[in-house]
Amino acid sequence: MQIDWLAFTPGPAFLGGILLGIAAALYVILHGRILGISGIVSGLLSPQEGDIQWRFSLVLGLLSAPILGGLFFGLHTITVIDADWIAIIIAGVLVGFGANYGSGCTSGHGVCGLSRLSPRSLVATVSFMSAGFLIVFVIRHVLGL
Amino acid sequence: MRRHFSFFSQYLIGVLFGIGLIISGMSNPKKILNFLDLAGNWDPSLIFVMGGAILVGLAGFYLASKRSEAFFGGALHIPTRRDISKPLIIGSLIFGAGWGIAGFCPGPAIVGLGAGHLKALVFILAMLAGMAICNRFFTGHKK
Numbered sequence: 001m002q003i004d005w006l007a008f009t010p011g012p013a014f015l016g017g018i019l020l021g022i023a024a025a026l027y028v029i030l031h032g033r034i035l036g037i038s039g040i041v042s043g044l045l046s047p048q049e050g051d052i053q054w055r056f057s058l059v060l061g062l063l064s065a066p067i068l069g070g071l072f073f074g075l076h077t078i079t080v081i082d083a084d085w086i087a088i089i090i091a092g093v094l095v096g097f098g099a100n101y102g103s104g105c106t107s108g109h110g111v112c113g114l115s116r117l118s119p120r121s122l123v124a125t126v127s128f129m130s131a132g133f134l135i136v137f138v139i140r141h142v143l144g145l
Numbered sequence: 146m147r148r149h150f151s152f153f154s155q156y157l158i159g160v161l162f163g164i165g166l167i168i169s170g171m172s173n174p175k176k177i178l179n180f181l182d183l184a185g186n187w188d189p190s191l192i193f194v195m196g197g198a199i200l201v202g203l204a205g206f207y208l209a210s211k212r213s214e215a216f217f218g219g220a221l222h223i224p225t226r227r228d229i230s231k232p233l234i235i236g237s238l239i240f241g242a243g244w245g246i247a248g249f250c251p252g253p254a255i256v257g258l259g260a261g262h263l264k265a266l267v268f269i270l271a272m273l274a275g276m277a278i279c280n281r282f283f284t285g286h287k288k
Contacts, residue, residue: 001183001184001187002186002187003186003187003188003189004179004186004187004188007176007179007186007188007190008188008189008190009170009190010189010190010193012168012169012170012190013169013170013190013191013192013193013194013197014193014194014196014197015168015169015197016164016165016166016167016168016169016170016171016194016197017165017169017193017194017195017196017197017198017199017200017201018165018197018198018200018201019161019162019164019165019168019169020162020165020166020169020171020194020197020198020201021197021198021199021200021201021202021205022161022165022201022205023158023161023162023165024162024198024201024202024205025201025202025204025205025206025208025209026154026158026161026205027158028205028206028209028215028221028223029205029208029209029212029215029216030151030154030158030215030216030217031151031154031155031158031215031216031217032209032214032215032217032219032220032221032222032223033215033221033222034222034223034224035158035162037162037250037251037252037255038250038251038276041251041255041272041273041276042276042280045273045276045277045280046280053152054151054152054155057152057153057155057156057159058155058156058158058159059159059255060156060159061155061156061157061158061159061160061161061162061163062159062160062162062163062252062255062256062259063159063163063255063256063258063259064159064160064163064259065159065160065162065163065164065166065167065256065259066163066167066256066259066260066261067259068160068164069163069164069167073164075164075167075168077167077172077256077260078167078170078172078173078176079172079173079174079256079257079260079262079265080173080174080175080176081174081175081247081248081249081257081262081264081265082174082175082178082248083174083246083247083248083264085264085267087246087247088247088249088264088267088268088271089267089268089271090243090246090271091243091244091246091247091249091268091271092243092247092249092254092267092268092269092270092271092272092274092275093243093271093272093274093275093278094239094240094242094243094246094275095240095243095244095247095249095250095251095254095268095272095275096243096251096271096272096273096274096275096276096277096278096279097236097239097240097275097276097278097279098236098237098238098239098240098241098242098243098275099236099240099250099251099272099275099276100236100275100276100279100280100283101232101235101236101239101279101283102232102233102234102235102236102237102238102239102240103224103232103233103236104237105240105250105251105252106171106244106250106251106252107162107250107251107252109237110195110198111195111198111199111202112202112206114195114199114202115198115199115201115202115203115205115206116202116206116210116223117203118224118227119227119229120224120226120227120228120229120233123229123233123234123237124233124234124236124237125237127233127234127237127238127241128237128238128240128241128244129241130238130241131237131238131239131240131241131242131244131245132181132241132242132244132245133181133183133245134242134245135181135241135242135245135246136178136181136182136183136245137182137183137184139245139246140182140184140185141184141185
């Protein structure tokens with residue numbers, strides 16, 4: 001293992017992480033819910049009475065973040081997508097299926113779950129991190145893609 | 146009135162979360178993949194994202210646990226399950242595999258769509274299909 005010091009950005013990473021924590025904390029205190037994006041999005045597929053508006057409000061907020069961030073804070077959204085179209089589709093299906101089947105994603109299990117010291121979320125986070133490490137190892141170093 | 150404030154608050158929290166994802170680098174798939182590449186040129190930044198988020202989150206969820214209801218009304222919907230089930234592990238492994246293939250997870254993908262990336266849109270449509278398959282043929286977390 002060698003560390004890529006040029007790409008390493010501990011400052012912005014920590015600051016951004018604090019904002020994620022504030023959002024999750026505000027969400028549970030103000031709205032009484034876990035800020036898990038996959039759960040919120042998934043609920044739009046089978047809407048219950050009275051919950052489609054709030055789910056949509058939150059998703060709309062995420063969608064407008066790059067625009068508002070650029071407008072008010074001069075924030076530049078860097079999104080480099082190396083995966084090709086087929087990889088994108090396969091990845092999307094796996095992420096959607098896995099998040100629903102495993103009851104959460106990076107935000108629900110990783111941020112909120114670990115913050116409330118949930119053993120289930122710890123197991124989920126270790127599981128998806130391990131799978132992520134493994135698949136990147138296979139793709140980059142075994143298959144050499 | 147309170148209802149409208151509640152929706153606006155949801156929207157602002159979405160914006161705040163999105164901006165957190167952008168500043169932290171989480172919304173950049175290349176950065177995620179470089180974090181997941183332990184054997185390559187490793188970028189450990191994501192550890193600091195999680196560290197910052199959990200530091201604040203710990204305080205937030207502790208404060209929430211002292212409350213009897215949410216500020217905008219209604220009960221606190223905090224998960225109560227504690228069992229380490231097969232779907233939890235298998236689902237998370239599948240999720241992690243998808244995350245490692247494209248470098249996208251749900252929140253960053255939506256931010257990527259907001260930034261105008263067509264691949265983010267395709268990823269989200271595929272993700273919705275994956276969710277629908279799970280809801281239709283397997284027991285999702287919706288029960």
